[in-house]
Amino acid sequence: MLPDRSAVVIIGVDIGTSLTKAVVFDASGVSIAQASTPSEIRQVPGGRVEQDLDQVVGTVATVVREVAGAIDGPVTALALTGQGDGVWLRDEDGNAVRPAISWLDGRANALLEKWQAAGVTREVFRRTGSGMFPGCAATILSYLDECEPGVLDRAAVAGYCVDAVVQRLTGEITVDVSDASLPFLDPATRRYDEQAIAACGLSHRRGLLAEPAAPNAVFHLNACGADLLGLPAGLPVTAGPFDLPASAIGAGVRDPGDGILTAGTTLACQVLTDNAAFDAEGEPAGMFLSTPRAGEFLRAMPAMVGTASIDWACKLVGIEVEQVGGLLASSPPGANGVRALPFLSASGERAPFVDAAARAQFSGLSLEHGRGDVVRALCESIAYAARHCFEAAGLSGRLYACGGGMRSAEWTQIFADVLGHSIVIPSDPGVGARGAVLVAAESLGTPFDVEAWASNSRTVEFVPENVDLYQPGYADYQASLSAARGLWRL
Incomplete structure (x- = not known):
C-alpha cells in the first residue's frame, strides 16, 4: 500500500544569511503556512562578517513554533537547509567556541592571494573540482590556525550553519555531503581527499572535519531540541542539502544540463551533471557539489554579485528597492551606453573566477545620464556575470530561477534576454525549503510527486531582438573584465 502523503506534514526550514524561513507545503507542493524572521549579521572593520549561533538557533525556534501553530494535526518531520561555506566552530555539546565566520568574510583575502601565487588553490582544484575563496572553510581554518589556534584547540568540530543547528537540536555531529564538498571532498568517492587537506596545511586539524552523513540520513530531536521547538522528542530531522542544491531540487532541476539561477545575496548559477569528471x-x-543522489552532481558558480549590489545602488541613488523596476523601465537595453562591472563585495569574487581584489567600476557616464541608466547598467552587468558563470558551468538544458531578484519583472527580463534563455520560475518563493522537504520525504520513505511540485511555475520568454542587442554588450563586458583583472590590487 502506498503511503498516505496527505498525512505527511514536514516543516521545511531555510536558514539564510539574513533571514530564516519556515514553510509547510501540501501534497501538491503549495505552501499552506510560512513564517520568517531576520538573522543578525555582525560586520566588523577589515571585511570580517560573523554570526551568533545562539541567535541563529533562536530564529529557527521562532519560525518553527509559528508555522507549527498555524497547521492542524501533528508534524511528521523537520527538514533543514541553509547557507553554506564559512566556519561554525562548536564544542562537543554544540556550543559555539567563537562567533561563526560567514561565507561573506574577507579576513583571509591576503592568505588566499598567497595560496594562488603558490599554486595551492590550483592543487586543491585539481583534486576536488572546487575553487577556494576567502569565505570558504579551508582559508578560514588556515587563518584561524595561524591567528587564533587556541580557538581551534577548544573546538570539537569545524562545520557549517546547517549541521551546527542540527547538533543543537539532535546532539549529532554530522555534515551533509553537499556542505562537505567545498573544498576537500572528492566528488567521485564522496570522501575527503587527504592530499587536498594537506595542501592547505591542515592535516593536523583533520579531526575537526565531521564525516559526511550517509545518503537519506535521518536524525531525531533530543529533549533539548524538542523543548526549544515545542515539538515532540524523537521527531525525525533531516539535515541538508545546503541552500544551493536544495534550491535546485525544489525548483525542478532534474535532467543533466538543466540549470538554476538564484538571484539572492549570492548570484548562484548551477548546472546538473551525471559525470564526476571536471x-x-x-x-x-x-564548486563541484555532491547531491543527495549518488552519481549526480551540481557544477556551481556562486558569484558574489547578488542582490546586495542592488541594495547598494538603491541607497546610492536614494530610492527604495520597490522602485527599481520603474528605473529599469526608464532606461533602454544597453543603459544608453553606461557599462559596469558589478564586483562590490569586500571579499572580491569567487566565480567563475577567484580574485579577492575584484572591485566594481562604471564607465561611459556623462552629464546626460540619469540614475535609471546607472541602475540598469548594474543590473545588466550582473546578468552578464550570470552568463559568464553558466558558460563555465555548461548550461545546455532548461533554466530555472528563484531568489529575491526574480520579484522584479524588469530584471528577470534582463536575465532572460542576456542569457538568451527562457526562464522557469516556481510560483512559491520558498524554493530552498521546498527542496529540503522533498529530500526529507524521500528519506522517510514517503516521497512526494516531484513533477507535480515542479509544475507550479511560470515561464519568462526572452525577447529575440534584445538577445541580439546584448551580444556586443556581453563582449564588451568580457573585454572590460579582462582589462580590469590586470589592474586590481588588494
Whole structure:
C-alpha cells in the first residue's frame, strides 16, 4: 500500500544569511503556512562578517513554533537547509567556541592571494573540482590556525550553519555531503581527499572535519531540541542539502544540463551533471557539489554579485528597492551606453573566477545620464556575470530561477534576454525549503510527486531582438573584465 502523503506534514526550514524561513507545503507542493524572521549579521572593520549561533538557533525556534501553530494535526518531520561555506566552530555539546565566520568574510583575502601565487588553490582544484575563496572553510581554518589556534584547540568540530543547528537540536555531529564538498571532498568517492587537506596545511586539524552523513540520513530531536521547538522528542530531522542544491531540487532541476539561477545575496548559477569528471586544468573557481543522489552532481558558480549590489545602488541613488523596476523601465537595453562591472563585495569574487581584489567600476557616464541608466547598467552587468558563470558551468538544458531578484519583472527580463534563455520560475518563493522537504520525504520513505511540485511555475520568454542587442554588450563586458583583472590590487 502506498503511503498516505496527505498525512505527511514536514516543516521545511531555510536558514539564510539574513533571514530564516519556515514553510509547510501540501501534497501538491503549495505552501499552506510560512513564517520568517531576520538573522543578525555582525560586520566588523577589515571585511570580517560573523554570526551568533545562539541567535541563529533562536530564529529557527521562532519560525518553527509559528508555522507549527498555524497547521492542524501533528508534524511528521523537520527538514533543514541553509547557507553554506564559512566556519561554525562548536564544542562537543554544540556550543559555539567563537562567533561563526560567514561565507561573506574577507579576513583571509591576503592568505588566499598567497595560496594562488603558490599554486595551492590550483592543487586543491585539481583534486576536488572546487575553487577556494576567502569565505570558504579551508582559508578560514588556515587563518584561524595561524591567528587564533587556541580557538581551534577548544573546538570539537569545524562545520557549517546547517549541521551546527542540527547538533543543537539532535546532539549529532554530522555534515551533509553537499556542505562537505567545498573544498576537500572528492566528488567521485564522496570522501575527503587527504592530499587536498594537506595542501592547505591542515592535516593536523583533520579531526575537526565531521564525516559526511550517509545518503537519506535521518536524525531525531533530543529533549533539548524538542523543548526549544515545542515539538515532540524523537521527531525525525533531516539535515541538508545546503541552500544551493536544495534550491535546485525544489525548483525542478532534474535532467543533466538543466540549470538554476538564484538571484539572492549570492548570484548562484548551477548546472546538473551525471559525470564526476571536471576540467582539472580550467580556472580554479566554483564548486563541484555532491547531491543527495549518488552519481549526480551540481557544477556551481556562486558569484558574489547578488542582490546586495542592488541594495547598494538603491541607497546610492536614494530610492527604495520597490522602485527599481520603474528605473529599469526608464532606461533602454544597453543603459544608453553606461557599462559596469558589478564586483562590490569586500571579499572580491569567487566565480567563475577567484580574485579577492575584484572591485566594481562604471564607465561611459556623462552629464546626460540619469540614475535609471546607472541602475540598469548594474543590473545588466550582473546578468552578464550570470552568463559568464553558466558558460563555465555548461548550461545546455532548461533554466530555472528563484531568489529575491526574480520579484522584479524588469530584471528577470534582463536575465532572460542576456542569457538568451527562457526562464522557469516556481510560483512559491520558498524554493530552498521546498527542496529540503522533498529530500526529507524521500528519506522517510514517503516521497512526494516531484513533477507535480515542479509544475507550479511560470515561464519568462526572452525577447529575440534584445538577445541580439546584448551580444556586443556581453563582449564588451568580457573585454572590460579582462582589462580590469590586470589592474586590481588588494
